Amino acid sequence: MSNRRVLTVASGLLAVTLATSAVLAASPIEDRQAAMKAIGKAMGDLAKIAKKEKKFDAATVKADAQTIHDKLGIAKGLFPEGSDKGHKTRALAAIWKDHGTFKAALDRAEKASLAMTEVTTEKEFMPALNNLGGACKNCHDKFRKPEE
C-alpha cells in the first residue's frame, strides 16, 4: 500500500469512528430527560397508591422506588458543564453556578428514594412519599426553568 492509500483508509476509518460515536453518545440533555421521564412515570405509579386509586403493595412500591433511585444515579452524571445548550432544556444556569447546592439537592432526592425502597408497610408509605416529593420539588424549584 502506498503511503497515500494508507492515509486515505485511515482518515476514512477515523471519519466512520467519529460519526458512530456521535450517534451512540446522544446528548446528555436527552439522556437525563429520559431518566427524569422514567422517574416521573414511577412517581405517577406511587401517586396512584397515595390517591387510593391503587392498593398498597410493598413489592410495587419497592420496584418503583428502585427505578427512581437508579435513574437519579444515572441523571446525576448527566449534567456536565456546558450542557445547558444544544437541545431544548429547562436546566437553569444555577446548576453550574451553584453546583454544591445542586449536588446536595440531588443527593437528598437519592437518599429519599433509597428510603422509599425500604418501605414495607402502608403506615410508612405516605411519610416516605412526602419526603421524596419534597426532595423532587426542592431541586425543581431552584434549578428548573418554568415551562414555555
Added chain:
Amino acid sequence: MGVKTLAAAMLVIAAGAVGGLYILSAPHPVSASSLPRRVPDLANGQVMYNAGGCISCHKPAAGQGEGDAPLPAGGVALTTPVGTFYPPNITPDRDTGIGAWNDADFVNAVQHGITRDGSHYIPAFPYSSYGRMKVEDVLDLKAYLFSLPAVKAERHPPGVLLGSVGEVVMRRATGLWKLIKGDPGRIAYHADESAQWNRGAYLVNAPGHCGECHTPRNFLLIPIPSVMFQGGPHPEGKGKVPSLIDLVGRKRYKDADDLANALQFGETFGYDKLSSGGMGAVQTNLSKLPESDIKAIATYLVGLTGSRQ
C-alpha cells in the same frame, strides 16, 4: 405680551402642573374610625396568611427563623423590573417589625399601599389585589401576624435607580399609577354560580393575587383586564408564566379535583408542573389551606374559559 411676561406665565403653568401632579399623587389613608369593630378570628387570619402567600416574599434571611415553619421576618431581596426591594419584617417586633402598628396602619399598608409615614409602597407589594379583600379578613390577618413570635431583623433600603432621590420620585409616581389604575374594587358575588365557585373567585383574585403574575401587564405595568389570567413574561425575567385559561380543555388537568390534588399535594402526588419559576413556594402555601378552600380555588380556576373571568 413681552418675552418676560410669557416666560413668567409659562413658569406659573409649569409650577401649577407640578403642583397639580403633587396633589393628585398624594396618598389618601383610611382613618381608624372607619374600620369595623371586630373580635379577631386567628384561624381565618392564618387562612388569609397562607392564601396571600405572605411568607414567599417576607421570608426570613439566613439565620432568622427558617426551617419548617419560617417566620415572616423579611430580608431576602426581591428583584423586579423597577429595582431591588427587601420585603420588610412583618413579625410583631416593635422596633424592626409591625409591632407598633394599629389596625388603620395595617389596612392602609395592605389594602391601599400607604406606608405608616404617609408615602406610597411600590407595587411590588401586591396591595392592588389585597385591596379587594374584605377588611374583616385583613384585620384577622393582622391578628394572626401579631400572634407570631417577634423577630428582630435588620432593615434594608431598596436599590432603585438614582438612590434615595429615585425612591422619592418613584413613590410619588406610584400615586399617579394608582390613580390611572383605579380602585381595585371588591369581588362581586355571582348568584348564578355556586358558593364554592364564589369562594374560589375571592381567594384567587383578592388574597391569592394570582393575576399579579398570571395576567399580562401594559407598559405602565398595570395588569390588562381583557387578557386576565392569560399568562405572560415571568416577572423575574426567566421563562414565562403559564396561562390559567381553559386548563382542562388544554389538557393541563383532568378536572377540578385533579387540579386541587396538584395544589394540595404537588410533587408528592407526581404533579411536577407547579414547582418551577416560584410556583413551588405558592403551592407550598396553598397546601396549608383547608381542603374546602383548595377545592374552591380549583373549581374557580377550571371555570376560566375566557368568556367570563
